[in-house]
Amino acid sequence: MTRGSIKEYTEAVRGRYIRASKKEKGKILDEFTEVVGYHRKAAIRLLHRTNQVRVNGKRGYPRQYGAPVADALRVAWEAMDRLCSKRLHPFLPELVKVLRRHGEITMTDEIEATMSDEPIYHRPAVATLSQAWRTSGLYHYQAGELAEEFHSHTNLC
Numbered sequence: 001m002t003r004g005s006i007k008e009y010t011e012a013v014r015g016r017y018i019r020a021s022k023k024e025k026g027k028i029l030d031e032f033t034e035v036v037g038y039h040r041k042a043a044i045r046l047l048h049r050t051n052q053v054r055v056n057g058k059r060g061y062p063r064q065y066g067a068p069v070a071d072a073l074r075v076a077w078e079a080m081d082r083l084c085s086k087r088l089h090p091f092l093p094e095l096v097k098v099l100r101r102h103g104e105i106t107m108t109d110e111i112e113a114t115m116s117d118e119p120i121y122h123r124p125a126v127a128t129l130s131q132a133w134r135t136s137g138l139y140h141y142q143a144g145e146l147a148e149e150f151h152s153h154t155n156l157c
Helices: 003-019 022-036 040-048 067-079 085-101 109-115 123-135 145-153
Strands: none
Touching: 003 022, 003 040, 022 040, 067 085, 067 109, 085 109
């Protein structure tokens, strides 16, 4: 079954399921799980769920920054050798000053203040950058492979 047909079938069964007694609900669930192929608990959750539409359509924290901040954050993230946001945050204020002084980043004071905010606001951006970098093909080493490759090329004798 396609998702659309599952949705249509769920809508058709939902009213009958909500009004049914406990015994009838069991029979409806048996029928529903057989037709759709879901587990019972997933079917129960689906039949109890109403069609609530999210206001903004996205989960998680709302973005606190725009493209200029994301671009500046990318430069800082790459300058720190793609450090995770938790470890990057304590260095950001000083790093931004140094990068501005050397002409690596051009930004307003407002953007600089935004980059010095709580680290939780940087995590989605750094996670997005990190994921894009990993899937680009540039990141292909597993844990320990880089060290093994380094040691295989060094001559310790």
